[in-house]
Amino acid sequence: MNLIRHRNPSELGLRREMDDLFDRFFGNWPFRAGTTNGEHWPALDIGEDGGNLVVKAELPGLKADEVEINVMGDVLTISGEKKDEKENQSENLFYRERRYGSFRRTVQLPANVDADHVEARFADGVLTVSLPKDQKSMPRKIAVKS
Helix, strand or coil: CCCCCCCCHHHHHHHHHHHHHHHHHHCCCHHHCCEECCEECCCEEEEEECCEEEEEEECCCCCHHHEEEEEECCEEEEEEEECCCCCCCCCCCCCCCCCCEEEEEEEECCCCECHHHCEEEEECCEEEEEEEECHHHCCCCCCCCC
16 A cells, blocks of 8 residues: 655745745856756757757857857757856846856757768757768668568
8 A cells, every 4th residue: 555645735835935945045056057947958849850850959148159069979968158247237136037157958869860960050049950860770661571
């Protein structure tokens, strides 16, 4: 028999408040650079278009030369750094959600890719990486002999 543990609603509220407190305090530290409030950053979409895998990453506020892409086998790494704006020193912030600092996002792709023919475009804050599948990982039609 499995026991079901019921939590007191006040325990959940306290837990949520403590999580929020730690997120606010440790939010910009380097060891939390890959996540924001438990979510991975940058946000990715991974799909397939013909013989290519297509990865789209939201990178608002960055320029193409601030992003680095590495591919090895079936692993894609997108990294870079978003620098803090220091233009208006007299501005007093009351709340800050925009994220600054270095990031590194590594994902395992559903197939090996041909790293020599990977293409990347950056427009309007969206990085689009087109990764041709390695011919060895492409589906093949196998003739059945009788």
